[in-house]
Amino acid sequence: MVPRIMFGNGCFDQLPTILNKKRAVGAPFVYLVDDVFKGNDTFINRIKLKGNDVIKYISADYEPKTSQVDVIVTELKEEFQLLPSGIIGIGGGTLLDLAKAVSILLKNPGKAKDYQGWDLVKSPAIYHVGIPTISGTGAEVSRTTVLTGPEKKLGINSDYTPFDQVILDPDLTKTVPKDQWFYTGMDCYIHCIESLNGTYLNAFSQSYGEKAYDLCKEIFLGNLKDEESRAKLMMASWHGGMSIAYSQVGVAHAMSYGMSYVLGTKHGIGNCIVFDKLEDYYPKGVALFKEMKAKHNITLPQGLCKDLTEQQLQTMVDVSLGLTPLWENALGKNWQEVMNEATLKTLFLKM
């Protein structure tokens, strides 16, 4: 888990003080920053670069890839004589996951794809800090970094993946567009539903999942003021992430991974598109989701899978069904008696 956490409006300004203690002579801090902040000098100047520190702007328009991690790692090794003092990810799930993966790959040989799976990382990562600028993914707290590789979309799940430091500053989420706010917030809500309805559930995950669920209801169905809503969604994301750290996600994530692998659908909206059709698996959760969707006038794209080739559909199904722990959590040890290729294809074709 994350050993150091800072929380509060404006606490982003503590970053330089925190990093100063970790700075090695001649070794830069590398900031991976969502490129929506490019040109936003007011924000960027708060980072206070020093020495050979560098910012790399990265688009979050696409889900993060193992190849992208490899390129950044190679660049950093070429650009600098020393390994960085630390990697700081500033953005949503994409940026946070890239920061985690880069910090691991800087200290572990081979390619990012070699570490997709569970507990394959052998050496501790470089010091890494996560600063979410949108809430819901749980990437700030999780022990995974979900990447699309040449063969699969799967996380690098390891004890070395979690950030060493997280800065939770709800003010940083002020400028998130409404639809993105909803999709990413629903990532958190769906984590809770999957965790709380899963066979892996235990009192640890349950207590975190229930709190995140309660907060989501307050945020998406209540009437909170903006400032309170931002702070609470940041905490909901945190608790939702903690809930799945000791449990698992389920049907929605398994399917949205498959969809994203083939269509490149972004994680937040992908989860929403899938979850919207899962009333047979999560009846109560889906009903509440539809209420939230209605309250915020969200219209989801339809018919994404109807024109897929047979090969594309097959790949989607294969990637999904390969995520055994997710299906086992959702449907139990004998999940293959309930879920098979044909059923999954039918489900995908509804989307």
Added chain:
Amino acid sequence: MVPRIMFGNGCFDQLPTILNKKRAVGAPFVYLVDDVFKGNDTFINRIKLKGNDVIKYISADYEPKTSQVDVIVTELKEEFQLLPSGIIGIGGGTLLDLAKAVSILLKNPGKAKDYQGWDLVKSPAIYHVGIPTISGTGAEVSRTTVLTGPEKKLGINSDYTPFDQVILDPDLTKTVPKDQWFYTGMDCYIHCIESLNGTYLNAFSQSYGEKAYDLCKEIFLGNLKDEESRAKLMMASWHGGMSIAYSQVGVAHAMSYGMSYVLGTKHGIGNCIVFDKLEDYYPKGVALFKEMKAKHNITLPQGLCKDLTEQQLQTMVDVSLGLTPLWENALGKNWQEVMNEATLKTLFLKM
């Protein structure tokens, strides 16, 4: 915060595997174990001592002292040529706090009393593991270790205080006597009330505090089965501890520290004795506490302070009023306008 957590019935048996990875050649693991487990071979054999590992049995009949920490540290330095591979605390708040303090003092010069306060520890502690065998104190997660020193009862609050690893095995709390279960559980409940009603509250502490509060209501006023109740109280303790990690306790803790300093009253029951008379400060919380007390047929000692000497009462008041952050959290920046020596003496004399 605690970077590694294990949760689940029976997970105590994972301890040898976890420690093997941290063992340095010739450097023992030192187990500080509550002496109620002395002679309980079934339990003790699960520890699986190796090499020059050693168990030190310690009574939890008294609150932990700075002098006690100094003695253990001196003994360990005399007994072994190398610093230990790690310190493992097994027991309630007393044992967990001792383990945290010993691990700090093995790496920092001087006496334990020198570090009572906030952020006075300069060097990282030795690897230390916490294994609670009773739930409620939050000592397993907190960044403090509360010690009675020559001049004050105050914690060593630092970034190096939290455990490196915590093992949460609800089965270990099976044998806790009912009255102790109640008193220690109420430590958690009172943490929540103090945190949620404090001026330091923020969305981080609030979300943890609310969850711990909800769990306490389920546990102490609901009708849970024993196994579920044990697991949930372990999580309530965790969340309650997290809530005050980023907030503070309040009137009950400030007063019970004073009482304990003079009378040696144990923390759990001391909090209950004090909280029972705090309806002016926490009306709703105290009312619910009285319901819980009635449901579990708990009778608290009365009249503890009526025979104190004037000097004893004065010391009690001085130790309490010295805890500025607690009063500030409870009553605001201008707390001295509300609370003074005379008011506090009157309150103590009710107890």
